[in-house]
Amino acid sequence: MSKRLLLTALIGLIGMTLLLSPLQAEKAGDVYYQDQVAVLMYHHVHDTDTSSSTITRKLLQDQLQTLLSRGFHFITLDEFRQYMNGASVPSNAVLVTFDDGYQSFYTSAYPILTSLRVPAVNFVITTDLANPLGSYIPSMSKEQISEMTHNTNFIDIGCHTDNMHHKLPSGEAALIGLDRGESEADHEQHVLKDAKACVGKLTPLTDRPLDAMAYPFGITSPAATAQVAKAGIRYAFTISPEMATRSADHLLIPRINAGSPNITPELLVRSIQRRVVAQPGHSPLRIDAASAAAQLGGTAAVEGGALQLRLGDTAFTLEVNARTATRGDARVKLQEPVLRSHGQVTIALDDLQALIGRPLVYNAATGTIAERVPLSVK
Structure with a gap:
């Protein structure tokens, strides 16, 4: 090959490399993070309205489809609750949230x-329920909210205050600032009354717990947080752009903004990735294989130094210290070896899920394991 042809081929190869973005090199099976959750924040979805917190339907769909294709796993609000209390979540876990209860959500x-089949929770300003079309941006009606929460098991609602989503003349958020002539004690009672009103108005619209809230403008104070907790709020979200981990205060959960028109799908992926919390020495979650089989309705027995599992009509053989397992007549490669410790044969949770072909949720605090509830629409 002549030097000119070689140079031309080399330039072409370099050009193709530059055209391929890092995202294109990623695979759906890539694991960017484990045991943490990217909580995304959106507001308004509209094709003609414009603002810094409004995105089009196409951008929303492109963002979600990109995350799905890159191997991100969306979880429900209930799965997030369980995670914050010790349960496992899939790798690359994402919780989608919307603020303000706009009609555009519906x-x-x-x-x-x-x-x-992407779960989401919408935090509603409940004073708008009395006149949904009366605000500058129309809000959802009670009927629309009830339809979504009852027709699916993955669309949830939460509080965004009843009537404290505004700024005071002083410029402070109403949730934390004192109005004219208001004492600290008066303000605390005001916040408590407002939070109770919000919970009370939303409770009839869902069959699921009403214990989550997003602070207006993402702002709170120790006094305000204490009052919303008294109203039954157990999980409250800010706008601090970080990953959510179990070590986070349940009433100060961070969120990453995804709902601005300049956030392309690629930028959203990068925004999540650069906020991943480093976990030095993090090891795969391991579970007692026999206990897991029993909880999943199967059986387990030790035969010839190997653990024999049966789940439904399928038999599995786990050999200690091996990175393979037998499923029926087939050999299945495992990511982690099967180990024996203190009389228990343990397997990595990810390997067990791959082996049985079903997603699982494991709570290390209670030792319980169950299948993830499938998402459904009536």
């Missing part, structure tokens, strides 16, 4: 979420 976001 008309624009909800069809996309249901078609892609």
Whole structure:
């Protein structure tokens, strides 16, 4: 090959390399993080309205589809609750949240979420329920909210205060600032009354717990947080752009903004990745294989130095210190070896899920394991 041809081929190869973004090199099976959750924040979805917190339907769909194709796993609010109390979540876990209870969630976001089977929670300003079309941006009606929460098991609602989503003349958020002539004690009672009103108005619209809240403007204070907790709020979200971990205060959960029109799908992936919390020495979650089989309705027995599991009509053989298992007549490669410790044969949770072909949720605090609840739409 002549030097000119070689140079031309080399330039072409370099050009192709530059055209391929890092995202294109990523695979759906890549693990970016484990045992933490990227909580995403959105507001308004509309094709003609414009603002720094409004995105089009196409951008929302492109973002969600990109995350799915890159191997991110969306979880429900209930799965997030369980995670914060010790349960496992899939790798690359994501919780989608929307603020303000806009009608565009029902008309624009909800069809996309249901078609892609992406769970979400919307934090509603409940004073708007009395006149949903009366505000500058129309809000959802009680009927629309009830339809979504009852027709799916993955669309949830939470509080965004009843009537404290505004700024005071002083410029402070109403949730934390003192209004004219208001004492600290008066303000605390005001916050408590407002939070109780929000919970009370939303409770009839869902069959699931009403214990989550997003602070207006993402701002709170120790006094305000204490009062919303008295109203029954157990999980409250800020706008601090970090990953959520179990070490986070349950009433100060961070969120990453995804709902601005300049956040392309690629930028969103990078935004999540650069906020991943480093976990030095993090080892795969291991579980007692025999206990797991029993809890999943199967049986376990030791035969010839190997653990024999049966789940339904399928038999599995786990050999200690091996990175393979037998499923029926087939050999299955494992990511981690099967180990014996203190009389228990343990297997990595990810390997057990791959072996049985079903997603599982394990709570290390209680030792319980169960299948993830499948998402459904009536």
